[in-house]
Amino acid sequence: xxxxxxxxxxxxxxxxxxxxxxxxxxxxxxxxxxxxxxxxxxxxxxxxxxxxxxxxxxxxxxxxxxxxxxxxxxxxxxxxxxxxxxxxxxxxxxxxxxxxxxxxxxxxxxxxxxxxxxxxxxxxxxxxxxxxxxxxxxxxxxxxxxxxxxxxxxxxxxxxxxxxxxxxxxxxxxxxxxxxxxxxxxxxxxxxxxxxxxxxxx
Numbered sequence: 001x002x003x004x005x006x007x008x009x010x011x012x013x014x015x016x017x018x019x020x021x022x023x024x025x026x027x028x029x030x031x032x033x034x035x036x037x038x039x040x041x042x043x044x045x046x047x048x049x050x051x052x053x054x055x056x057x058x059x060x061x062x063x064x065x066x067x068x069x070x071x072x073x074x075x076x077x078x079x080x081x082x083x084x085x086x087x088x089x090x091x092x093x094x095x096x097x098x099x100x101x102x103x104x105x106x107x108x109x110x111x112x113x114x115x116x117x118x119x120x121x122x123x124x125x126x127x128x129x130x131x132x133x134x135x136x137x138x139x140x141x142x143x144x145x146x147x148x149x150x151x152x153x154x155x156x157x158x159x160x161x162x163x164x165x166x167x168x169x170x171x172x173x174x175x176x177x178x179x180x181x182x183x184x185x186x187x188x189x190x191x192x193x194x195x196x197x198x199x200x201x202x
Contacts, residue, residue, distance in 0.1 A: 006146045013152045014135070017128040020159040031166050038171035042187055051194065079125050082144040086134055090118045093137045128155035 043051060092098065094115040099108060114133050121129035127148040134141060166172065174186045 006149065009149055010146050010152070013149060013156065014128065014131055017152060017156050017159070018132050020156060020163070021129075021132070024159055024163055027163055027166055031169075031171070034175045035171045038174055041174075041183075042191060045184075045187055046191060048195070051191075079122075080144065082142040083125055083127065083130065086130055086139070086142060086145070087118060087122050089139045090130065090134050090137060091115065093139065094118065094133075126151075126155055128152040 039051075046052075094111045096108075096112055096115060099111055103111070114136055117129060118133040120126070121133065127145065128151070131141060131145060131148075131152075170186065170190050174183055174190075177183050177186060
Protein backbone atom coordinates (compact mmCIF):
# COMPACT_ATOMS: atom_id res chain seq x y z
CA UNK A 1 0.00 0.00 0.00
CA UNK A 2 1.42 3.41 -0.96
CA UNK A 3 2.03 6.04 1.72
CA UNK A 4 -0.60 8.32 0.16
CA UNK A 5 -3.22 5.56 0.29
CA UNK A 6 -2.27 4.88 3.90
CA UNK A 7 -2.71 8.53 4.80
CA UNK A 8 -6.14 8.70 3.16
CA UNK A 9 -7.32 5.58 4.98
CA UNK A 10 -5.73 6.91 8.17
CA UNK A 11 -7.61 10.23 7.94
CA UNK A 12 -10.91 8.46 7.23
CA UNK A 13 -10.45 6.19 10.25
CA UNK A 14 -9.54 9.08 12.54
CA UNK A 15 -12.69 10.96 11.42
CA UNK A 16 -14.78 7.85 12.04
CA UNK A 17 -13.18 7.40 15.45
CA UNK A 18 -13.86 11.02 16.39
CA UNK A 19 -17.51 10.69 15.37
CA UNK A 20 -17.91 7.47 17.35
CA UNK A 21 -16.37 9.06 20.46
CA UNK A 22 -18.88 11.92 20.33
CA UNK A 23 -21.73 9.53 19.54
CA UNK A 24 -20.81 7.21 22.43
CA UNK A 25 -20.65 10.19 24.79
CA UNK A 26 -24.24 11.10 23.85
CA UNK A 27 -25.37 7.50 24.20
CA UNK A 28 -23.77 7.18 27.63
CA UNK A 29 -25.42 10.39 28.82
CA UNK A 30 -28.81 9.11 27.67
CA UNK A 31 -28.02 5.70 29.15
CA UNK A 32 -27.59 7.14 32.64
CA UNK A 33 -31.11 8.56 32.56
CA UNK A 34 -32.59 5.46 30.91
CA UNK A 35 -31.00 3.08 33.44
CA UNK A 36 -32.18 5.23 36.35
CA UNK A 37 -35.72 5.22 34.98
CA UNK A 38 -35.57 1.47 34.34
CA UNK A 39 -34.31 0.69 37.84
CA UNK A 40 -36.93 2.97 39.40
CA UNK A 41 -39.69 1.13 37.53
CA UNK A 42 -38.11 -2.21 38.44
CA UNK A 43 -37.97 -1.32 42.13
CA UNK A 44 -41.65 -0.34 42.04
CA UNK A 45 -42.68 -3.92 41.20
CA UNK A 46 -40.02 -5.62 43.34
CA UNK A 47 -42.36 -6.70 46.13
CA UNK A 48 -39.96 -9.38 47.42
CA UNK A 49 -36.93 -7.11 47.66
CA UNK A 50 -34.95 -9.16 45.13
CA UNK A 51 -32.87 -6.15 44.13
CA UNK A 52 -31.92 -5.41 47.73
CA UNK A 53 -30.36 -8.78 48.59
CA UNK A 54 -26.72 -9.40 49.52
CA UNK A 55 -26.42 -11.65 46.48
CA UNK A 56 -27.25 -8.75 44.18
CA UNK A 57 -24.66 -6.57 45.91
CA UNK A 58 -22.04 -9.31 45.55
CA UNK A 59 -22.86 -9.73 41.85
CA UNK A 60 -22.46 -6.00 41.29
CA UNK A 61 -19.10 -6.05 43.12
CA UNK A 62 -17.91 -9.04 41.06
CA UNK A 63 -18.89 -7.30 37.83
CA UNK A 64 -17.07 -4.11 38.81
CA UNK A 65 -13.99 -6.16 39.73
CA UNK A 66 -13.98 -8.00 36.38
CA UNK A 67 -14.25 -4.71 34.49
CA UNK A 68 -11.29 -3.28 36.43
CA UNK A 69 -9.21 -6.41 35.78
CA UNK A 70 -9.96 -6.16 32.06
CA UNK A 71 -8.95 -2.50 32.02
CA UNK A 72 -5.74 -3.27 33.93
CA UNK A 73 -4.82 -5.93 31.38
CA UNK A 74 -5.28 -3.43 28.56
CA UNK A 75 -2.85 -1.05 30.28
CA UNK A 76 -0.02 -3.61 30.22
CA UNK A 77 1.92 -2.93 27.03
CA UNK A 78 5.34 -1.83 25.80
CA UNK A 79 4.64 1.49 24.17
CA UNK A 80 6.04 2.40 20.77
CA UNK A 81 8.78 5.09 21.09
CA UNK A 82 6.88 7.38 18.69
CA UNK A 83 3.75 6.95 20.78
CA UNK A 84 5.68 8.12 23.85
CA UNK A 85 7.10 11.05 21.90
CA UNK A 86 3.71 12.11 20.58
CA UNK A 87 2.21 11.83 24.05
CA UNK A 88 4.91 14.11 25.48
CA UNK A 89 4.35 16.70 22.73
CA UNK A 90 0.61 16.70 23.38
CA UNK A 91 0.96 16.96 27.15
CA UNK A 92 3.40 19.86 26.89
CA UNK A 93 0.74 21.83 25.03
CA UNK A 94 -2.23 21.07 27.24
CA UNK A 95 -1.00 20.21 30.75
CA UNK A 96 -3.09 22.24 33.23
CA UNK A 97 0.06 23.53 34.96
CA UNK A 98 1.42 24.93 31.69
CA UNK A 99 -1.68 26.72 30.47
CA UNK A 100 -1.91 30.51 30.30
CA UNK A 101 -3.85 31.74 33.30
CA UNK A 102 -5.38 34.46 31.11
CA UNK A 103 -7.26 31.90 29.04
CA UNK A 104 -11.04 32.02 29.18
CA UNK A 105 -12.89 29.37 31.16
CA UNK A 106 -14.17 27.62 27.99
CA UNK A 107 -10.62 27.49 26.56
CA UNK A 108 -9.21 26.09 29.81
CA UNK A 109 -11.98 23.50 29.86
CA UNK A 110 -11.22 22.48 26.28
CA UNK A 111 -7.50 22.07 26.97
CA UNK A 112 -8.21 20.14 30.16
CA UNK A 113 -10.48 17.77 28.21
CA UNK A 114 -7.74 17.19 25.62
CA UNK A 115 -5.21 16.54 28.41
CA UNK A 116 -7.52 13.97 30.01
CA UNK A 117 -8.04 12.39 26.61
CA UNK A 118 -4.27 12.11 26.10
CA UNK A 119 -3.75 10.60 29.56
CA UNK A 120 -6.49 8.07 28.90
CA UNK A 121 -4.90 7.20 25.55
CA UNK A 122 -1.51 6.74 27.20
CA UNK A 123 -2.89 4.29 29.75
CA UNK A 124 -3.95 1.81 27.04
CA UNK A 125 -1.67 2.93 24.17
CA UNK A 126 -4.70 3.99 22.18
CA UNK A 127 -3.23 5.50 19.01
CA UNK A 128 -6.57 6.75 17.74
CA UNK A 129 -7.35 8.66 20.92
CA UNK A 130 -3.88 10.18 21.15
CA UNK A 131 -3.84 11.16 17.47
CA UNK A 132 -7.21 12.86 17.86
CA UNK A 133 -5.82 14.87 20.80
CA UNK A 134 -2.71 15.77 18.80
CA UNK A 135 -4.74 16.95 15.81
CA UNK A 136 -6.85 19.21 18.02
CA UNK A 137 -3.67 20.87 19.24
CA UNK A 138 -2.00 21.06 15.84
CA UNK A 139 0.78 18.70 16.90
CA UNK A 140 2.58 17.05 13.98
CA UNK A 141 1.75 13.36 13.57
CA UNK A 142 4.84 11.11 13.21
CA UNK A 143 5.13 9.07 9.99
CA UNK A 144 5.03 5.85 12.00
CA UNK A 145 1.47 6.68 13.08
CA UNK A 146 0.28 5.96 9.54
CA UNK A 147 1.30 2.34 10.11
CA UNK A 148 -1.14 2.08 13.02
CA UNK A 149 -4.23 1.54 10.85
CA UNK A 150 -4.95 -1.84 12.43
CA UNK A 151 -4.65 -0.36 15.91
CA UNK A 152 -7.06 2.45 15.03
CA UNK A 153 -9.49 -0.05 13.53
CA UNK A 154 -9.35 -2.01 16.79
CA UNK A 155 -10.14 1.16 18.75
CA UNK A 156 -13.08 1.84 16.44
CA UNK A 157 -14.39 -1.69 16.92
CA UNK A 158 -14.16 -1.29 20.71
CA UNK A 159 -16.26 1.89 20.52
CA UNK A 160 -18.81 0.14 18.31
CA UNK A 161 -18.95 -2.78 20.74
CA UNK A 162 -19.60 -0.40 23.66
CA UNK A 163 -22.39 1.25 21.71
CA UNK A 164 -23.94 -2.08 20.77
CA UNK A 165 -23.83 -3.35 24.36
CA UNK A 166 -25.64 -0.24 25.59
CA UNK A 167 -28.21 -0.07 22.79
CA UNK A 168 -29.03 -3.78 23.11
CA UNK A 169 -29.28 -3.70 26.90
CA UNK A 170 -32.52 -4.60 28.65
CA UNK A 171 -32.95 -1.01 29.87
CA UNK A 172 -32.84 0.34 26.29
CA UNK A 173 -35.15 -2.40 25.03
CA UNK A 174 -37.62 -1.39 27.73
CA UNK A 175 -37.18 2.31 26.98
CA UNK A 176 -37.76 1.89 23.23
CA UNK A 177 -40.90 -0.20 23.75
CA UNK A 178 -44.05 1.90 23.25
CA UNK A 179 -46.69 -0.54 24.42
CA UNK A 180 -47.25 -0.23 28.19
CA UNK A 181 -48.17 -3.92 28.60
CA UNK A 182 -45.01 -4.94 26.79
CA UNK A 183 -42.95 -2.63 29.02
CA UNK A 184 -44.50 -4.27 32.08
CA UNK A 185 -43.72 -7.73 30.70
CA UNK A 186 -40.08 -6.77 30.17
CA UNK A 187 -39.81 -5.56 33.78
CA UNK A 188 -41.43 -8.73 35.16
CA UNK A 189 -39.27 -11.02 33.03
CA UNK A 190 -36.12 -9.23 34.08
CA UNK A 191 -37.08 -9.34 37.75
CA UNK A 192 -37.80 -13.08 37.44
CA UNK A 193 -34.40 -13.52 35.79
CA UNK A 194 -32.66 -11.64 38.60
CA UNK A 195 -34.52 -13.78 41.17
CA UNK A 196 -33.32 -16.93 39.40
CA UNK A 197 -29.72 -15.71 39.38
CA UNK A 198 -29.73 -14.83 43.08
CA UNK A 199 -31.10 -18.31 43.91
CA UNK A 200 -28.24 -19.91 41.99
CA UNK A 201 -25.79 -17.87 44.08
CA UNK A 202 -27.05 -19.56 47.26
